[in-house]
Amino acid sequence: MILTLNNGVSMPALGFGVYQTPPDATAEAVQTALETGYRLIDTAAAYGNEREVGEAIRRSGLDRDEVFIETKVWISDFGHEETLHAFDKSSGKLGVDRIDLFILHQALPTRFDLTQGAYRALETLLSDGRVRAIGVSNFMPEHLDALMKEAGVVPAVNQVEVHPYFTQPEVQAADADRGIVTQAWSPIGGITSYRGTGAATSTFDDPVIVGIADAHGRTPAQVMLRWHLQEGRSAIPKSVRPERIAENFGVFDFDLTDAERAALDALDTGIRHGPDPRDITLEAYGSPIPEA
Template identity: 70%
Template sequence: MTNNIITLNNGVELPAIGLGVFQTPPDVTTTAVEEALRTGYRHIDTAAAYMNEREVGEGIRLSGVPREEIFIETKLWISDYGYEAALHGFEKSAKKLGVEQIDLLLLHQPLTTRFDLTLDAYRALEKLLADGKVRAIGVSNFMPEYLERLLAETSVVPAVNQIELHPYYQQKEVQSLHAQHGILTQAWSPIGGITSYGGAEKSAFEDPTLLEIGREHGKSAAQVMLRWHLQQGRSAIPKSTRAERIAENFDVFDFELTNGQLAAIDALDTGVRGGPDPDSITLETFGMPIPEA
């Protein structure tokens, strides 16, 4: 019933639940990472654009947990797309993290207006994989059109596509494409945190269906959502800086949802995206220099 380890399409093992540090200020990132590793997490997800890779690395070192026991995942930003730029982007991230090898390196977004740069960046990831500098490579926020283009024009099938996925936005077409190609679906905002931002009409944390299922198991709505991801074979990246929430989000390996409960959660899909449309991410609107290490 644990569902804690997922084997990627190249044989590398990934702990299914990882701590996310998106929008986590650098001054609290180190403490959050330390706390997560103390709690039992062995997977940390960050990104060059989060501007906290250095603090993630510091938290890992201060935790006392051996490096080889921790799965480190990070992402290259669009400003570092292109072949040589992506190779240098890896070096910047590795130095900030304080590691020689990164476990999983993703392209953070498809740069749809300059997909040639996206393809060149992915080819750089393929080179890093071949050279043993990363153990697995993948993408993030790639919708079917661009994922299919990537598959057609590169050699290595991505191990992971990290996308917005929670009960209110399930991206079933993308998940189906992943299944066809052996790509792991990894959920950002897996417990619908994005549904509670900016005056949203309803929050997944207050959903009656999720709360009722939680009552039946003695669990919170957040824990129910994470269990739903695990039982359907996904990886999930919940984020928190609060010790009690970090622990709660990891306490999801001791219960099992019924088929009826899984179906009830599946039925909550609204088809409404909470985050930005990937097509809106351009160098003009979101390009920013990623500092040197």
């Protein structure tokens, strides 16, 4: 399944994420994902595993144009010149001349001047052909409003926490109004497994999700990923286990009914499990990104 971004670039709707995957496990996991059929790989400078992602892509034997590479600029590298250099660091570690989707990892609301400068750098990289599309991550509607007061290019993607227990309808609406694809991190609610919701231990145990999965002969994870795809979102599940990597990719041969999708939508608790994007500061979250 392919999504067409607002600048005409095609992006696979289902990708493979490597958040918190240790560098020594990343190359094997990504190689397994590529062998399974994934063609979108999502990483970030702050993950510390860009080099291993690039290594796995080279090992795969796939042509560079067959793999859509997405990575993120950390807040410590915000600012126009700093973000241009962040591209050099990321592209060097990945071993590529061009990055398919380059996005800002957070909004940094207390220093939005740096956020604006970083986004101007993304626009420069896009104009120069060094990236194919640009975007943001964890941007709330007010961050998008502030960004677009100066930006000339609408972000193609906004990557945010979205799963059945936290759907962020106001963010999704703000994205849709601007033609921005909402991309879900923690799309199957893995983050709920270790941060209680009060509704169930985790999304994987929720009786509504389990019931829908049983009705289709699928797993809860497959139901949640299918829900994202049918609602027009991109999703980037992660795993280092080959059987789970394959399971998460097996979502293209069944459909949820409108009633089932509505039942999943209704599970929203309004409870965020990741950091609040409005609380991100350099003092609390800044960390230098190594040169190599």
